[in-house]
Amino acid sequence: MSIEVAAPIQRRPLHNELADRLRHMIVEGELAPGEKLAEKELCEQFGVSRTPLREAMKVLATEGLVLLTPNRGCAVAKLTLADLDEAFPIMGALEALSGELACRHITDAELDRIQELHDRMVVKYEAGALRDYFKLNEQIHQMILDAARNPTLAQMQLSLSGRVRRARYMANMSPARWRKAVDEHEKILETLKARDSKRLAVLLKEHLANKLQTVKDALTE
Amino acid sequence: MSIEVAAPIQRRPLHNELADRLRHMIVEGELAPGEKLAEKELCEQFGVSRTPLREAMKVLATEGLVLLTPNRGCAVAKLTLADLDEAFPIMGALEALSGELACRHITDAELDRIQELHDRMVVKYEAGALRDYFKLNEQIHQMILDAARNPTLAQMQLSLSGRVRRARYMANMSPARWRKAVDEHEKILETLKARDSKRLAVLLKEHLANKLQTVKDALTE
């Protein structure tokens, strides 16, 4: 008897594929904020008709990544200071909740894995490799989110962080701030290990507030 | 010199209109959870072609109100107990944040207006008019949300509460629970007037947790 099970072949609808690709392009900054997105152009680029592209655009608009203006097309959503001021406190509240829930549900194995990621992140910090640092940072946050065992929460967090992600690449942290962020991460990990949910919530909220300040400083200079 | 300014006439795209109407129908329970939504049928009902309808469906799917399954159509999203368990803590966290922000920004005029709505709500409670009570309840929550001065937060709250709103009509509160909810509202209003943000956050979080219990009790009986 075979253990192998034939994987169900599934062709994704074009609008899904398109939404994913465009989302990636926007979030990663390949499409600049404010940039006009002409349907005809994108259709030619992706080799599809306008119908699935327009469907994908409706999705991205609902996610807040794109702005649709009736009869005059579509543009990549701009990221204003006000947007950041609004988004970060929300992310703080959601992270705090994730932390609380994670304290309740996280396994020792997951904690070990986070510790490992954290150690690697510190190495990247010491090497001054900001990009790698960010990547590991995100993985840690993602693991905490998973440990919260609340997919709805995870999805909302992902959606919000996608929107503000573009701001990160503008933010070139000062050495002092970077140092502080690493310290905060140390404390967060400790507190998570102690499963001290109340304190973790406070720490995560503060961490996000500091992050906002970092981004804002970078933007206003 | 005339003060009057000609209001810009604007015809909304069909997909917007459709999304709004369908959203309303789902949230108000006119379309039952799990109900299959055949494109052809809806097109005839609304007198539109499939293109704008499909665009509207993509929006509703992104909002989590509808479930799209490739090649086999669209159905109203079901609301499971797990969904409620996931959504309510998030709503609690967001409400708590709204409360904190509202304490900072709310004006005395807004507080007066909330007091007025609250008084009317208590009258409805005493009359046993659950539907009217809910309506006023929602208006109060909406006003707190507005006072938070964070449109992104307001939008997320609205979206989430839309998803779980259907559960409310299933929930026929027990007299004891209803009494408790009214008491909680009294305390919330007091605390908001005192602009005690920390305490308000705690109260709102608890209030939502109790609401979840109410809904769950109603569902499991």
Place this chain on the structure above:
DNA sequence: GTTATGAATTATGAATACAAAATACAAATC
């Protein structure tokens, strides 16, 4: 009688066609 197979029907996915609005541009007026 039950299950399996295949044709017919129906529904969805995607492309094209048509309509209407917005934009670009040229000509005319001051």
Place this chain on the structure above:
DNA sequence: GATTTGTATTTTGTATTCATAATTCATAAC
């Protein structure tokens, strides 16, 4: 020369058409 007005072009919104996958139903095999 600047501004306005009318026309052509382009772009977006919607309907229709075609392609393909799913479902239904009738038939055949066991």
